[in-house]
Each structure stands twice: as structure tokens, then as C-alpha cells.
Amino acid sequence: MDYLIFLAQERAESVQVTLHSATTHFASILRSLGLGAKASFNSALVSIKNQRIGRDVAEKFCDWLAKLRERLSAFSPSEFYSKFLIFFLTEVTRTHIYFGGACFFAGSLCGILLGMRLQSSIVAPQRMRAVVANSYRGLEAIGVVEDVIAPRIVEPHQVLIQVKAAGIDYLDIKVAEGYGRVLRRQLNKYNPNVDGEFPVVLGRDCSGVVVVVGKAVTRVEQGEEVWLAVPFYHPGTLSEYVVVSEELVAPKPSQLTHEGAAALPYSIMIAWDALVTQGGLGPDSTTGKRVLVHAAVSGVGVVAIQLVRAWGGSVTTTVSSRAAPLAHLLGADDVITYDNSNFDKELMLREKYDVILNTVGQALHESCLKHCLPGGVVVTTTSSLLASDSYGYVAGGLYSLYMRARYWFTKSPWLTGGRWGTLEVNGEVLEKVSPLIDAGRLQAVVDKAYSAQDAEVAFAHVAKGEQIGKTVIRFSINTPIRNLGMAFWQDH
Numbered sequence: 001m002d003y004l005i006f007l008a009q010e011r012a013e014s015v016q017v018t019l020h021s022a023t024t025h026f027a028s029i030l031r032s033l034g035l036g037a038k039a040s041f042n043s044a045l046v047s048i049k050n051q052r053i054g055r056d057v058a059e060k061f062c063d064w065l066a067k068l069r070e071r072l073s074a075f076s077p078s079e080f081y082s083k084f085l086i087f088f089l090t091e092v093t094r095t096h097i098y099f100g101g102a103c104f105f106a107g108s109l110c111g112i113l114l115g116m117r118l119q120s121s122i123v124a125p126q127r128m129r130a131v132v133a134n135s136y137r138g139l140e141a142i143g144v145v146e147d148v149i150a151p152r153i154v155e156p157h158q159v160l161i162q163v164k165a166a167g168i169d170y171l172d173i174k175v176a177e178g179y180g181r182v183l184r185r186q187l188n189k190y191n192p193n194v195d196g197e198f199p200v201v202l203g204r205d206c207s208g209v210v211v212v213v214g215k216a217v218t219r220v221e222q223g224e225e226v227w228l229a230v231p232f233y234h235p236g237t238l239s240e241y242v243v244v245s246e247e248l249v250a251p252k253p254s255q256l257t258h259e260g261a262a263a264l265p266y267s268i269m270i271a272w273d274a275l276v277t278q279g280g281l282g283p284d285s286t287t288g289k290r291v292l293v294h295a296a297v298s299g300v301g302v303v304a305i306q307l308v309r310a311w312g313g314s315v316t317t318t319v320s321s322r323a324a325p326l327a328h329l330l331g332a333d334d335v336i337t338y339d340n341s342n343f344d345k346e347l348m349l350r351e352k353y354d355v356i357l358n359t360v361g362q363a364l365h366e367s368c369l370k371h372c373l374p375g376g377v378v379v380t381t382t383s384s385l386l387a388s389d390s391y392g393y394v395a396g397g398l399y400s401l402y403m404r405a406r407y408w409f410t411k412s413p414w415l416t417g418g419r420w421g422t423l424e425v426n427g428e429v430l431e432k433v434s435p436l437i438d439a440g441r442l443q444a445v446v447d448k449a450y451s452a453q454d455a456e457v458a459f460a461h462v463a464k465g466e467q468i469g470k471t472v473i474r475f476s477i478n479t480p481i482r483n484l485g486m487a488f489w490q491d492h
Contacts, residue, residue: 126150130239131455131473132199136178139463144455148201151193151235151243156216159246161226165262165449166206166237168462168471169299175202175232184233193243194235203238203473205229207252207261217246219427225252229265231425238455240475250430253437260444263470265430267299271307271357272429274300274379279355286311292353292371294360296332297323299470300381302445304357305330307433310441316350318343323468326445347371357381445469451476 130148135141153160171179181197188194207227210220220226228249230237252261275281281289291308293301296317308315309331316334317327327335334350336343344367354376356368361382368378436442447467450458452475462471 128240129452129475130199130201131203131236131452132201132238133176134199136176136181138173138177139456139459141176142173142202142456142459144453145199148199148239149193149195150241153212153214153243154192155245156214157246158214158243159210159217159220159226159249160212161206161208161228161242161244161249162211163206163208163237163240163242163475164258165208165475166203166239166473167262167264167266167299168202168238168458168473169204169266170462170465171204171232172202172236172238173459173463175200175236180232187233191235201236201239203230203236204232205262205265205267206237206242207256207258208242210249211241214246219246220249220251225258226250227252227256227261227265227430228427229269229425229430231423238473247426250427250434253434255437255440256444259446259449259472259474262472263299263444263446264303264442266425267303267470268433269423269425269429270300270381271303272433273423274357274381275304275307275355277424278379279357279377281308281311281313281355283311286313289313289354290316290351292316292318292347292356292368293332294318294356294358294364294368296327296330296359297445297468298359299445299467300359301357302326302330302469303442304359305332306436306442310436316347316353326468330443330445352376355379447471449474 126149127147128150129144129146131142131144132148133141134143151160184200185197188197205228207225210222210224210226213220213222226249228237228244230242230244230248234244235242252258256264275291279291281291286308289308291304291313293304293308293315294317295301296305296315297319301317305315305317305327314334315332316336317332318336318338319327320339321337324335324337336346347367348371350371352371352373354373356372356376356378358364358368358378358380359382361380365378365380372378433442445468447469448458448461449472452473455473458471458473461467
């Protein structure tokens with residue numbers, strides 16, 4: 001035991017010597033710093049006096065320097081060390097040590113967590129799940145990815161939306177085959193939420209909840225349920241989050257589920273463009289008109305039937321025999337089945353039509369002209385080929401210059417709206433049809449609803465052309481996105 005006490009005393013003396021040496025060195029450093037500071041202050045004082053600043057200020061400054069020098073010269077490292085050692089040995093208990101250690105640990109942990117939070121909210125971009133095309137090889141290129149960078153608000157009129165459900169349009173398959181690739185590539189240069197040509201997020205409409213709104217947004221509010229459609233050149237809606245201009249968004253009708261609301265917007269845009277913009281129909285001009293809708297149980301067809309009936313028109317449809325009951329249920333006055341009869345001969349037995357809506361394409365164009373009144377209108381809803389998709393090197397370069405000039409000189413960057421195609425997409429149309437939905441005169445037809453991980457199966461189903469209504473993808477589990485809202489407010 002005596003030997004252990006001797007070793008402890010020897011170790012304590014060694015620690016005392018080390019502490020004394022350290023404090024002496026620290027004191028010498030303080031003295032040198034004090035002398036350096038005094039010299040700097042003296043030179044500053046001379047400079048101040050040379051600039052003719054008042055003597056009172058200079059004298060007070062000199063007095064402060066003198067007091068500082070006296071206190072530094074009176075500082076005794078050995079006395080400070082002795083007082084510190086006495087205090088540590090007589091006043092500090094084991095409880096104090098334990099409490100100080102616990103506080104140090106808790107403070108360190110809080111600092112680490114705060115640092116991680118700040119880093120994740122400012123630096124690290126969030127990722128999200130999305131259904132994309134990684135090339136232009138059609139269905140083979142479509143897949144579900146988990147690491148797409150989530151978009152953020154970059155303009156004050158934009159809205160960040162958490163997607164609950166999104167619809168699949170046949171146009172998405174054409175996009176995966178390269179439709180609109182040149183226009184999309186040019187516009188992506190001005191979109192900070194897109195990095196490169198691929199992946200291309202698919203989807204043309206969706207329903208969801210507003211997460212963050214820009215400073216200039218007035219149409220919707222944070223937390224509001226909304227529905228929307230986007231044009232073909234816009235990043236798609238088949239993702240957990242989308243950022244769009246408020247012009248594209250409208251409040252979701254309360255009568256619709258998210259799946260039902262996701263099945264309608266883009267089809268409404270196409271049907272409205274065909275019937276109203278091109279066909280001249282509308283709430284006040286459809287009564288008594290005869291309208292023929294081919295393939296009337298497609299996504300566009302089911303909307304067209306219900307709009308014409310709600311506006312007082314008479315509807316004739318051509319459908320498969322298995323879809324005939326639905327066509328009657330939606331309000332069609334006359335249903336012709338094309339799989340067990342010659343629908344062209346059947347149409348010859350009927351009066352001609354004021355407006356014919358061709359949702360099939362070029363194959364029925366001649367037939368439509370034959371059954372249309374002389375003053376009638378034939379409208380097609382199929383997407384025509386874009387000339388820009390076939391441009392070569394020279395024409396493509398000129399097109400790029402044209403796009404840049406249009407972007408800068410017309411002040412219509414696509415992030416703030418602007419129209420780059422024949423179909424105008426906006427939320428005002430959705431607001432106009434919402435009363436019909438609330439009154440039960442326009443209903444959504446969902447063929448099938450798939451989870452996000454089954455998107456490839458859903459696209460294969462759509463490609464068969466057998467769907468009735470619209471196929472929908474659910475995004476039921478979403479990752480938190482508070483950080484994206486913070487990113488907007490920090491940038492603006």
C-alpha cells in the first residue's frame with residue numbers, strides 16, 4: 001500500500017510540474033499577445049490622431065490600454081495555477097465530475113444531430129420514386145427507379161405537390177418511343193429540375209396534396225387536395241412529387257377519390273379541345289346537336305360522352321360488345337358494337353352528324369367524312385407527328401436557335417407557362433367541369449389501379465389497347481419533403 005501511495009504522489013507531482021510549465025508558457029504567450037496588441041493599438045492611435053479625431057476619444061483609448069497593460073503585468077501564472085489546484089482539490093466532488101461529463105455528452109449529441117439536420121436540409125438533395133423511360137426503346141425502356149432527384153420550387157408561381165395517384169395515357173408510350181424528344185431536350189436546358197435528357201419521367205395527369213406554394217401563388221393553398229394535367233413536353237406526373245406552375249392546377253372535386261381524380265384531367269383537356277375549341281360545342285351550343293364518338297370507352301371517349309350529354313346533345317358511340325353496357329350507363333343514346341356488326345353500314349342507316357370525334361386515328365378518317373354533315377366538323381384526338389422529331393443536324397441546329405430566341409425574346413419560358421404545342425393545358429378547364437362532377441354528371445372510369453412497383457405491368461396492360469377508361473398508378477407511401485420547401489425559401 002505504501003508503494004502505491006508513493007507512486008500516486010510521484011504521479012501527482014509530475015502532473016503539477018506539467019501544469020506549471022504549461023501555465024507559464026501560456027502566460028508568456030499572453031504577454032507577447034498583449035505587447036503586440038499594444039503596439040497595434042499605439043499605431044492605430046497615432047493614425048487616429050493624425051486624422052484629427054477628438055483628444056477626449058484618444059485619451060480614453062490610451063487610459064484603456066494602460067489599464068489593460070497593468071492587468072496583464074499583474075497576472076501571475078503560478079498564483080493562478082495554485083488557486084486552480086486548490087479549488088479543484090477542495091471544491092470539486094465526484095458528483096460535479098459526473099454531472100459535467102453528462103452535460104458534455106448531451107451537448108455533443110445535440111450538436112451532432114443539429115449539424116446533420118442542417119446538412120440534410122441545405123446540401124443533400126432528396127430522392128424519390130418515379131416511373132421513367134431510360135431510353136427511347138418503347139416499353140423496354142420503361143421502369144421504376146428509386147433515386148430520381150426530387151424537384152423543388154424555383155419560381156414564385158410554382159407549386160410542389162405530393163402525388164397520391166397518377167394516370168397512364170397512351171401518349172406516355174409514344175413518349176417512351178421518342179415522341180417530342182427534340183422539343184423536350186431543348187426546353188430541359190432551361191429547367192433546373194432536369195439534369196440531362198434521361199430519365200424521362202412519364203405521366204400526364206395526377207391527383208395529390210399541395211406541400212409548398214411559391215410566394216406568388218393564389219389559386220391553391222398548402223395542404224389542399226388538387227388535380228392537374230401537364231403537356232407532353234413537361235416532366236411527367238408518375239413520381240412521388242411534382243413541381244408545376246399554378247396555371248396547371250385546380251382544386252380537386254370532393255366527390256372524387258385520388259384514383260378517380262387522376263383518371264380524368266388529361267382526358268378532359270383533350271376532349272375539351274376537341275369538342276369546344278375545334279368542334280364549336282359547349283354548354284350553350286350543344287343542345288340538339290348530333291355527335292358521334294368512335295371508341296367511346298377510351299379515357300377521352302368516356303369524358304366526351306358525358307360532356308355532350310350534360311350539354312344537351314345526342315351521342316352515338318362505337319364500342320366493343322363488352323363495353324356496350326358502360327356506354328349506355330354513361331348516357332350514350334345510340335350504341336353500335338363493332339365486333340359483331342359492320343359499324344360503317346350501321347352508320348349509313350342513321351342521320352349524319354354535326355360533330356364526329358375520331359379517337360382512333362387516320363384509319364377512320366374517310367369514314368368520318370362520309371358520315372358528317374356538310375357543315376359539320378370531324379375532329380381527331382390522336383397526336384400528330386412532330387416535325388422537330390425528324391430534324392437532322394442542320395435543321396436541328398436552326399430549331400435550337402429558334403427555341404432559344406423564342407425563350408428569351410417572347411418572355412415565355414416553359415417554367416412560367418407558355419404554349420409549345422397544339423393542345424392547351426390549364427387548370428381553368430378543370431375548374432369549369434368541376435360543377436358537373438359535383439352534380440354527378442361527369443364520372444371517372446378507372447379500368448385498373450396498380451401500385452407504383454407494378455408500373456411495368458400497368459404499361460403493358462395499356463399497350464394492349466383493351467382498357468376501359470383509364471389505368472392509374474397509386475403512390476401510397478411518400479417520403480418526407482420538408483427540406484424542399486426550405487430550399488425554396490432560402491433561395492428566395
